Amino acid sequence: MPPVFPEIWRLRLTISMEAVPVFEEVFERFAEAVTMFMEDRSGISDGDCDWFLEGFSRTPPERVAIVSALSAVAAANGMDAPALEIERLPNVDWxxxxxxxxxxxxxxxxxxxxxxxxxxxxxxxxxxxxxxxxxxxxxxxxxxxxxxxxxxxxxxxxxxxxxxxxxxxxxxxxxxxxxxxxxxxxxxxxxxxxxxxxxxxxxxxxxxxxxxxxxxxxxxxxxxxxxxxxxxxxxxxxxxxxxxxxxxxxxxxxxxxxxxxxxxxxxxxxxxxxxxxxxxxxxxxxxxxxxxxxxxxxx
Known part of the structure; x- marks a missing residue:
């Protein structure tokens, strides 16, 4: 029987660099760990790239509540609410x-x-x-x-x-x-x-x-x-x-x-x-x- 590891869900947003601190606060409310990184296609780290904000949770995320919070924060900052991706990570030894x-x-x-x-x-x-x-x-x-x-x-x-x-x-x-x-x-x-x-x-x-x-x-x-x-x-x-x-x-x-x-x-x-x-x-x-x-x- 294969080993069973703790269930982990990943929340993910693809946003601009300017939006990272705006939505980071929301993820901190719903995830146990939050991280962000960029995909720098130019190779010169000039900030002109996509940023990924990720949150990790050991309990199933409440999509409706998270989307509502993202929408509220986006509206307050004059931004469009980003699409939320929720993925249950595979059962592997991380x-x-x-x-x-x-x-x-x-x-x-x-x-x-x-x-x-x-x-x-x-x-x-x-x-x-x-x-x-x-x-x-x-x-x-x-x-x-x-x-x-x-x-x-x-x-x-x-x-x-x-x-x-x-x-x-x-x-x-x-x-x-x-x-x-x-x-x-x-x-x-x-x-x-x-x-x-x-x-x-x-x-x-x-x-x-x-x-x-x-x-x-x-x-x-x-x-x-x-x-x-x-x-x-x-x-x-x-x-x-x-x-x-x-x-x-x-x-x-x-x-x-x-x-x-x-x-x-x-x-x-x-x-x-x-x-x-x-x-x-x-x-x-x-x-x-x-x-x-x-x-x-x-x-």
Missing amino acids: VLENLRDFPPIAAGRFFVHGSHWQGRPPVGSFGIEIDAGTAFGSGEHATTRGCLLALDAIAKQGRRIRVLDLGSGSGILGIAAAKVWSAKVVCTDIDPAAVKVCAGNAANNGEAARITAVVSDGYRNRVVGEGRPYDLIFSNILARPLCRFAPDLAAHLAPGGLAVLSGLLERQERMVMANHEKQGLTLKRRVVIDGWATLVIGR
Whole structure:
């Protein structure tokens, strides 16, 4: 009898880049995970292309409710409501599928690879073995690469002792920070399955003693509060949650500390920065890859 994997439904919209943040909010209400990517036919990442907004749910989506919400948001923004595609994904082992399509990735001095890869990391690099499993993050997405490049630059400026990885997914960023500085790292995710994957990856990379992985909705878990103030905070989530958590980030950041924000489109930078500037935080550095922005901010 073939193995049975959790049922997953995918919601999908094909829209313009400008419409992504408009309809992203709707998907956040109806899906457990939301992502977006572009199909760049020109090959130059100039934004003149189709964008795909996708949401994933472990319960059957309510089409009527979602279409109604999309129509309301579209009307409020003077747009046409996009066609909603709902697909029940086939019963396959998505972990195995992910591994087949997961080649090693280099980002600065970091070399991320799956356990299926049998080679040796380049001399002088920090090798990180990751199996994303049910957690987001195999290192291939532009936001994760942007964060690793930002971390590489920060690492050359001195040691960071206390690190928080908010929305850690598979734990790549927390593991990278632990390897660079032998730092104590708190990794959080709202998904218990992701936290379990993160803890497993930390152990596989010899960093279990330095990394504490906990379930947390934002900064609410007491472990997060007990570990503050943090010298470095990663927050690779989405633009709207980044804005919402800006006061919490400022309250948990040490004097002279830095935060690495990602999960936002380049056009969302102004909105995200405006919310953090209200907290006395300023932009120190930015990395843009394929239309995705990573921002390094601090006091």
